[in-house]
Amino acid sequence: MSISAAEVERVAFLARLHLTAAEKEDYARQLGAVLSYAGRLRELDLSAVEPTAHATPLFNVLREDAPGESMERELALANAPEAIDGFFAVPRIV
Amino acid sequence: MDIRLSECSVAELGRLLRGRELSAAELTEYYLERIERLDPAVRAYISVLADKARIRAREMDALLSAGAGGPLTGVPAALKDNICLAGAVTTCASKALANFRPPYSATAAEKLLHAGAVVLGKLNMDEFAMGSSTEYSAFFPTHNPWDLARVPGGSSGGAAAAVAAGTAPYAIGSDTGGSIRQPASFCGVVGMKPTYGAVSRYGLVAFASSLDQIGPLTRTVADNALVLTAIAGHDPKDSTSAPNEPGDYSAGLEEGARGLKIGLPKEFFREGLAPGVEKVIRDSARRLESLGAEVGECSLPHMDHAIAAYYLIAPAECSSNLARYDGVRYGLRAPAADVIDMFQASRSAGFGPEVKRRIMLGTYALSAGYYDAYYLQAQKLRTLIRQDYERVFAEYDVILSPTAPTAAYRFGEMSDPLSMYMGDIYTIPVNLAGLPAISLPAGLTDGMPVGVQFIGRHFEEALLYQAAFALEQSVAFTERPALTEVD
Structure with missing residues (x-):
């Protein structure tokens, strides 16, 4: 199984990745191989099985709605590729 | 001092530190010198925090001289480079985070520091913990101390190699589908993946959040229990952290294997398992029997489908977790004209091939039209796997299995992604079910170490340590890589 070039491009856009021509070709083949392997799951009748999202059951973990300390702005911005006037800066959007 | 530290x-x-027969400063120098001498060949470390470690060691000496401190005070340690340590570059072995200095420490790192650890440095791994050989580190591969032409396993390959080479007394890794246990097996050390939720994931760079778990890599089972006791426990900062109090994992260590009911899953002894590995597992089962354990055959019928389920669930969670690397708040930003282009250019320049492959796979599996066919099916299969284990644990106390189908392979030998994924067959189902499991060295095949794995019920790490300790004492695995035979 191989997935189409158009499909690879659609998924790459959803994932916000630019792919080279060679990467597109590799991924079409490799994703196809993994997905056809994963297709084995359809050999099983799972219609009556409940899905498991988490292995240990914990529900609605809440904390007190109490004010606490938060990170200093300077520290929060320390890793920013670009910061202006205490804000994260990005290329112009509008 | 005539003992080999x-x-x-x-x-x-x-004990030596608390008895003041040795200072933390001396011990830290000893390890820094070993790193300088041995690590150029092994390459376990991404960064060595020599200055910080020296300062910290002197602080620990002051504590110890005042009669304070516990079993880990002043003992050096090293962290896999996906565990945040405030102020120290934490790269995840990715170009995307090559210069990232976390503003806070992971809870597991905080707890270690609280216990008095001296952090020597940060350890190599497959990029974002995606891989089984450390060949997918964006910086350099780590070499197996037993044979430098072979991989140390992964993704915690740096952690396992450092402990095996004696360039760290112990290390902290993470395990999403076998990333602590498989490298522990490949490098002849002890590696524990605790129950999901036993150790806080706060400050562990996320890969697949429903599967990721932090755990120790050590030279002995007793050390492993000691370190896990220091890092486990509830953390309000991680909503998936287990609310129960963990207690002392070392408490029942010496109770022996007598009376333990041990299951050997018949599905694990089939095609694909190297004969040299199978022999070590069968020998271990016989040893446990001679120690008074009852060993019987059990069945985990859905294991054949576990890899398929994992390689949908883990990439799906990875694709959403790694969406945060957009070049806005931290990490690599590539120059671009507009903001969408900036996201794309930054992500494409920052991520390596395996990370991109998994993001693509996960995005595909979650995308409209495929969710039910792939992701939902995988989540349902996860239920069947959990139930398989529940049935076995109604009858048996622990499961004994191989950790990996082979010993460490040579660089470049596992070039096809799907065959690399198949190597996780014995470890992946454990993460899907959230169970604890430990790998310990139990023999050699062609001069390379072979690990065996014990799997237990949720939160029964103490019983795993008990079984593993009994086997460890019986096997008396004293072989060491030739490279470490220098002081």
């Missing part, structure tokens, strides 16, 4: 257990080092 690199051969001392963590517990012994702690």
